[in-house]
Amino acid sequence: MEYRISDSLANLKPSAIREIFKSLTDPTIISFSGGNPSPLSFPVEKMAAISADIFAENASAALQYGITEGYTPLREAVRARLKTRFGIDREGDTTIIVTGGTQGLELTCRTLCNPGDTVIAENPSFIGALNSFRATGCNVKGVTLREDGMDLSELEAILKSDDRVRMIYTIPTFQNPAGTTSTEANRRGVYALAKKYGVMILEDNPYGELRFAGKDVPTIKSMDTEGIVFYCSSFSKILSSGMRVGFLVGPDAVMQKIVVAKQCEDVHTNLFFQMLTYRFMTECDLDAHIRSIQDLYRGKCELMLRSLDEYMPKEVTYTRPEGGLFLWVTLPEKIDMNAFVKEALARKVAVVPGTAFNCDTAAPSPSVRLNYSMPSDENIVRGCKILGELAAEMLCR
Amino acid sequence: MEYRISDSLANLKPSAIREIFKSLTDPTIISFSGGNPSPLSFPVEKMAAISADIFAENASAALQYGITEGYTPLREAVRARLKTRFGIDREGDTTIIVTGGTQGLELTCRTLCNPGDTVIAENPSFIGALNSFRATGCNVKGVTLREDGMDLSELEAILKSDDRVRMIYTIPTFQNPAGTTSTEANRRGVYALAKKYGVMILEDNPYGELRFAGKDVPTIKSMDTEGIVFYCSSFSKILSSGMRVGFLVGPDAVMQKIVVAKQCEDVHTNLFFQMLTYRFMTECDLDAHIRSIQDLYRGKCELMLRSLDEYMPKEVTYTRPEGGLFLWVTLPEKIDMNAFVKEALARKVAVVPGTAFNCDTAAPSPSVRLNYSMPSDENIVRGCKILGELAAEMLCR
Numbered sequence: 001m002e003y004r005i006s007d008s009l010a011n012l013k014p015s016a017i018r019e020i021f022k023s024l025t026d027p028t029i030i031s032f033s034g035g036n037p038s039p040l041s042f043p044v045e046k047m048a049a050i051s052a053d054i055f056a057e058n059a060s061a062a063l064q065y066g067i068t069e070g071y072t073p074l075r076e077a078v079r080a081r082l083k084t085r086f087g088i089d090r091e092g093d094t095t096i097i098v099t100g101g102t103q104g105l106e107l108t109c110r111t112l113c114n115p116g117d118t119v120i121a122e123n124p125s126f127i128g129a130l131n132s133f134r135a136t137g138c139n140v141k142g143v144t145l146r147e148d149g150m151d152l153s154e155l156e157a158i159l160k161s162d163d164r165v166r167m168i169y170t171i172p173t174f175q176n177p178a179g180t181t182s183t184e185a186n187r188r189g190v191y192a193l194a195k196k197y198g199v200m201i202l203e204d205n206p207y208g209e210l211r212f213a214g215k216d217v218p219t220i221k222s223m224d225t226e227g228i229v230f231y232c233s234s235f236s237k238i239l240s241s242g243m244r245v246g247f248l249v250g251p252d253a254v255m256q257k258i259v260v261a262k263q264c265e266d267v268h269t270n271l272f273f274q275m276l277t278y279r280f281m282t283e284c285d286l287d288a289h290i291r292s293i294q295d296l297y298r299g300k301c302e303l304m305l306r307s308l309d310e311y312m313p314k315e316v317t318y319t320r321p322e323g324g325l326f327l328w329v330t331l332p333e334k335i336d337m338n339a340f341v342k343e344a345l346a347r348k349v350a351v352v353p354g355t356a357f358n359c360d361t362a363a364p365s366p367s368v369r370l371n372y373s374m375p376s377d378e379n380i381v382r383g384c385k386i387l388g389e390l391a392a393e394m395l396c397r
Numbered sequence: 398m399e400y401r402i403s404d405s406l407a408n409l410k411p412s413a414i415r416e417i418f419k420s421l422t423d424p425t426i427i428s429f430s431g432g433n434p435s436p437l438s439f440p441v442e443k444m445a446a447i448s449a450d451i452f453a454e455n456a457s458a459a460l461q462y463g464i465t466e467g468y469t470p471l472r473e474a475v476r477a478r479l480k481t482r483f484g485i486d487r488e489g490d491t492t493i494i495v496t497g498g499t500q501g502l503e504l505t506c507r508t509l510c511n512p513g514d515t516v517i518a519e520n521p522s523f524i525g526a527l528n529s530f531r532a533t534g535c536n537v538k539g540v541t542l543r544e545d546g547m548d549l550s551e552l553e554a555i556l557k558s559d560d561r562v563r564m565i566y567t568i569p570t571f572q573n574p575a576g577t578t579s580t581e582a583n584r585r586g587v588y589a590l591a592k593k594y595g596v597m598i599l600e601d602n603p604y605g606e607l608r609f610a611g612k613d614v615p616t617i618k619s620m621d622t623e624g625i626v627f628y629c630s631s632f633s634k635i636l637s638s639g640m641r642v643g644f645l646v647g648p649d650a651v652m653q654k655i656v657v658a659k660q661c662e663d664v665h666t667n668l669f670f671q672m673l674t675y676r677f678m679t680e681c682d683l684d685a686h687i688r689s690i691q692d693l694y695r696g697k698c699e700l701m702l703r704s705l706d707e708y709m710p711k712e713v714t715y716t717r718p719e720g721g722l723f724l725w726v727t728l729p730e731k732i733d734m735n736a737f738v739k740e741a742l743a744r745k746v747a748v749v750p751g752t753a754f755n756c757d758t759a760a761p762s763p764s765v766r767l768n769y770s771m772p773s774d775e776n777i778v779r780g781c782k783i784l785g786e787l788a789a790e791m792l793c794r
Contacts, residue, residue, distance in 0.1 A: 001624050003651045004563075006511050014465075014657050039457035047460070048452035055445035060436035063444070063637035068411075099496060099641075099663040106662055110532075114403050115512065132661040135507075166401075227398050240460035242668035244496075254400045260411050264529040265503055266496040270667040271639035 008115060008137040026348075030383040032370040033350040035176065035325060037237050038300075041293045041373075043284070047240070050279045054272060062272040068263045070097025070247075071274035077281045078247045086208065087222035088231060094255040096248055098262065099269045100241075101206050104232035104248035105169070106132035107265070108202050111258045113138050113166045120158055120199075121169040122150055124328075124357030124365070126176045129169060129204065141165075142359025145175065149182025152189045159197040167200045168193075172220060174207040174324025177357045177369035181322060187220045194228055201229045207324035209238050209290050212298035214322035227251035235277055237325070238290055243273040297325070297373055300380060304372040307381045311388025313395055318370075327370040328354075329387075335394045337366055343390055349383045405512060405534040423745075427780040429767040430747040432573065432722060434634050435697075438690045438770075440681070444637070447676045451669060459669040465660045467494025467644075468671035474678045475644045483605065484619030485628060491652040494644055495659065496666045498603050501629035501645035502566070503529035504662070505599050508655045510535050510563045517555055517596075518566040519547055521725075521754030521762070523573045526566060526601065538562075539756025542572065546579025549586045556594040564597045565590075569617060571604040571721025574754045574766035578719060584617045591625055598626045604721035606635050606687050609695035611719035624648035632674055634722070635687055640670040694722070694770055697777060701769040704778050708785025710792055715767075724767040725751075726784075732791045734763055740787055746780045 054062050069075065079095045082088040098104040105128075109119065115137025121130060123142025130140050141158055144151040149172060159165055168190060172182040182190075194201045203220045221231035227250075234246030248258065262268075280286065304327060308318055315332035329351075331337055341353045354365030372380060451459050466472065476492045479485040495501040502525075506516060512534025518527060520539025527537050538555055541548040546569060556562055567587060569579040579587075591598045600617045618628035624647075631643030645655065659665075677683065701724060705715055712729035726748075728734055738750045751762030769777060 001648070001650075003648065004509070005651070005654050006508055008511075009508050009654050009658055012654075012657050012661075014660060034462075036462050039461060042456060042460045044452060044456040044460070048449065048456070051448050051452060052445065055441060055448060059439060059441040059445070061639075063439045063441070063639045064436060065431075065433050065633075065638045099667075102661070103663045111403055111406050112401070114405075128660070128664065131657070135658055135661040236462075240669075241462045242458075242460045242665075244663055244665070244667050251398070251400065253398075254402065257402050257406050257409075260409050260528070261406055261532055263411060263525070264409075264499070264532040265662055266500045266641055267525065268639075268641070270641050270670060272637075272670070273667060 008135055012131060012134055029348045029350050030375060030379045031350045032372070032375060032383055033352045034371050034374045036374045037241055037325070038296060038373045040296055041238070042240055043280070043289055046280060046284050047276060050276050050283070053279070054275055058275065062275050064271070066268045066271040066274070068259050068268050070269060071271060071278060074274050074278040077278055081281070082249065086219045088219060088249060090224055090227065092227055092252055093249050094252045096255060096259060096262070097269050097274055098246045098248050099266055100236060100244040101204065101232050101234035101246040102128055102132060103262070103265070104246050105129045105202060105204060106136070107258045107261050108230045108232070108248065108250065109133045109138060109167065110136045111254060111261050112200055116164065118162050118165040119167045119169055120155065120165055121359055122171065122175065123359045124177050124354060125169065125359060126171060126204070127356050130359060133169070140359045145178055145180065147180055149186030150190055152186065152193065155190065156193055159193060159199065165197070165199050167202055169202045169204065170220070171204045173205055173217065174210065174321055176207070176324070177326050177352070177354070178328040179319040179321035179324055179326045181217060184217050187217065188223060191220055191223050191229070195226055203229055203231045205231065205233045206237055208233060210294060210297060210325070211323035212294040212301065221249065238293060239277060239280060243270065245269060245273050245277050297323070300372040300377065303377055304370065304380050304384060307384030308388065311385045313388070313392045315395060316391050325371055325373040327372065328367055329370055330367045331391065332395070333366070335391060337364070337368060340390065340394060341368060344387055347386050347390060349386045351387070405532055409528060409531055426745045426747055427772060427776045428747045429769070429772060429780055430749045431768050431771045433771045434638055434722070435693060435770045437693055438635070439637055440677070440686055443677060443681050444673060447673050447680070450676070451672055455672065459672050461668070463665045463668040463671070465656050465665050467666060468668060468675060471671050471675040474675055478678070479646065483616045485616060485646060487621055487624065489624055489649055490646050491649045492644055492646045493652060493656060493659070494642065494666050494671055496643065496663055497633060497641040498601065498629050498631035498643040499525055499529060500659070500662070501643050502526045502599060502601060503533070504655045504658050505627045505629070505645065505647065506530045506535060506564065507533045508651060508658050509597055513561065515559050515562040516564045516566055517552065517562055518756055519568065519572065520756045521574050521751060522566065522756060523568060523601070524753050527756060530566070537756045542575055542577065544577055546583030547587055549583065549590065552587065553590055556590060556596065562594070562596050564599055566599045566601065567617070568601045570602055570614065571607065571718055573604070573721070574723050574749070574751070575725040576716040576718035576721055576723045578614060581614050584614065585620060588617055588620050588626070592623055600626055600628045602628065602630045603634055605630060607691060607694060607722070608720035609691040609698065618646065635690060636674060636677060640667065642666060642670050642674050694720070697769040697774065700774055701767065701777050701781060704781030705785065708782045710785070710789045712792060713788050722768055722770040724769065725764055726767055727764045728788065729792065730763070732788060734761070734765060737787065737791060738765060741784055744783050744787060746783045748784070
């Protein structure tokens with residue numbers, strides 16, 4: 001039977017990353033391809049204790065339907081943390097709980113955009129978000145990501161020429177996949193352009209808590225005097241990704257509609273884990289826990305960089321992130337990126353091809369993304385050695 | 398600032414029921430307005446024990462990202478149960494886990510329908526589903542719900558005249574809000590018409606396990622030789638509604654696209670509770686647990702019916718459900734339904750106005766929905782007495 005699929009979804013493919021993730025059942029493969037937090041980052045014992053408490057004291061509420069906006073104490077705790085930690089405290093904004101950061105991105109897009117509207121994103125960018133925008137029927141246009149952030153003249157050129165732009169999507173801090181952090185000046189530039197052209201900004205900050213070097217740069221949301229910035233993040237990288245608890249902040253008038261859209265998608269987010277997250281935030285030392293993750297990832301990132309320094313031919317370049325989960329490795333012209341990824345997998349090292357992050361899905365890419373949070377220290381060294389030897393070989397062919 | 402909201406969401410209002418739920422913070426109100434399972438139906442001790450086990454044995458997996466389709470052992474267990482319990486076992490079908498039944502309904506609609514397409518639903522029907530379809534940009538057309546199911550000639554008239562119908566949405570068993578169950582002949586009629594006119598059926602069966610009287614009627618999905626029926630249900634009414642674990646079955650070609658759409662919405666459903674659900678299904682006696690809920694609801698439904706029999710003027714009629722959570726009470730012409738709901742609330746009894754379930758949101762309704770799963774036995778009797786006295790008074794005015 002021939003089934004007719006809706007226009008927005010007909011041509012959408014599953015995320016290459018999640019497909020790679022599915023294929024990684026072979027335990028002999030060293031995977032640098034995930035976006036997963038380290039299992040060492042889950043505070044299992046404390047979560048288990050809180051969970052037992054909730055079952056003992058509050059099960060009737062935790063297992064029952066909740067309100068769409070989220071568990072009120074958790075919303076308050078998130079709001080308070082965003083204020084002290086990220087300078088986010090605009091009057092007239094509302095914070096809601098969402099089913100992982102991805103839902104926050106998707107809901108913002110479907111509430112602001114009609115099919116055929118344009119979303120601008122950094123090129124490269126997080127494939128999951130780009131697919132969410134495409135599933136809403138939006139066109140995604142990429143702006144080259146420089147070391148200091150989006151290329152502002154490219155950004156303005158699109159804003160000037162395309163009157164269907166509704167939203168600029170950006171991951172300014174520890175960008176996925178590039179690992180770079182945009183400068184304060186660049187952020188102010190993006191904000192000024194959004195204001196000038198009357199478009200919204202969707203600031204995605206899933207890794208913001210994971211800075212292990214350098215200094216914080218103010219969030220774009222903290223600059224938002226006009227109510228044009230939506231800010232999305234989650235507990236996926238600091239407590240548990242599998243629990244799917246994230247949050248979204250934005251101007252109240254739009255957030256009311258986003259709540260209606262969320263009600264239509266899943267009524268509300270798993271309430272038990274909302275309560276668990278709230279109790280962890282207020283009864284445990286979240287900052288100390290986050291510091292331990294920062295220490296862990298600092299070590300892993302430095303080890304990967306040292307290993308790449310040791311094994312990679314000097315023609316291969318890579319970013320040196322100050323936080324987050326990813327390195328972005330760029331191959332010299334002589335090496336075909338797709339062949340590199342394929343041969344690496346044959347040698348049991350999985351990396352994600354840069355094309356997976358392109359706004360223009362047909363465009364080529366000379367880069368691959370490497371994740372350092374998941375692999376063991378031993379595998380980081382072994383994997384980088386294999387990749388380095390492969391690159392050296394391919395350079396000499 | 399004036400914000401522009403997308404066309405599909407601009408005019409959508411929050412579900413009246415969930416708004417009523419939010420307003421029910423006054424503990425002196427007797428609420429017949431919820432759609433919540435009884436907290437007595439949550440197997441708290443067993444869930445707590447399994448939860449402790451998962452934290453002890455399998456936390457790294459349970460707190461980590463999972464695959465979009467759902468936890469494989471749970472998908473298998475659901476598939477097996479659907480086969481033995483509901484005769485659902487079509488070759489070429491796929492079962493996935495969704496974030497509550499609502500997500501299954503919403504994903505099916507957005508994957509099959511373009512904005513402007515038509516979804517046919519029973520009138521009255523579940524407001525949450527109707528809103529999900531509207532949020533996708535679909536028009537909802539209602540077909541009168543008779544005692545034996547959808548009015549088949551009305552259904553065919555719409556199918557004949559509207560070439561944008563893509564899907565028939567139906568809750569054939571213990572319908573929400575009406576509490577009625579359609580006959581096997583009616584189900585075969587709906588299936589035959591869908592086949593004849595080349596449209597899909599979305600069968601929603603959240604209450605199917607909650608039969609406390611009468612005999613099972615075959616699911617429409619069990620009649621599906623052509624691969625035109627999607628079947629959606631959840632664990633909300635038998636384990637926990639707050640955990641948001643549901644499932645969806647349909648033809649593989651469409652399910653692949655639905656998985657992509659789900660990936661864009663929330664990546665996957667809370668993995669910890671997927672594991673917990675799987676272990677409950679395989680390590681505990683799910684059937685015995687469900688029987689205990691059936692006993693509980695049989696008692697509550699009978700008590701509500703006896704109380705209505707005693708206190709309601711004979712001009713007021715109501716359905717006598719064989720399962721599910723709801724009674725549908727129809728007032729005589731002399732009583733204005735909206736005034737009745739308002740005065741009942743003033744007397745501290747909350748019921749849901751029938752208009753909330755209308756496919757045509759502007760149409761009037763002579764009915765109200767009563768829930769018997771949540772209120773205590775004492776409150777069932779007291780609430781029915783208050784409603785009965787109010788109806789009697791309003792008849793004499």
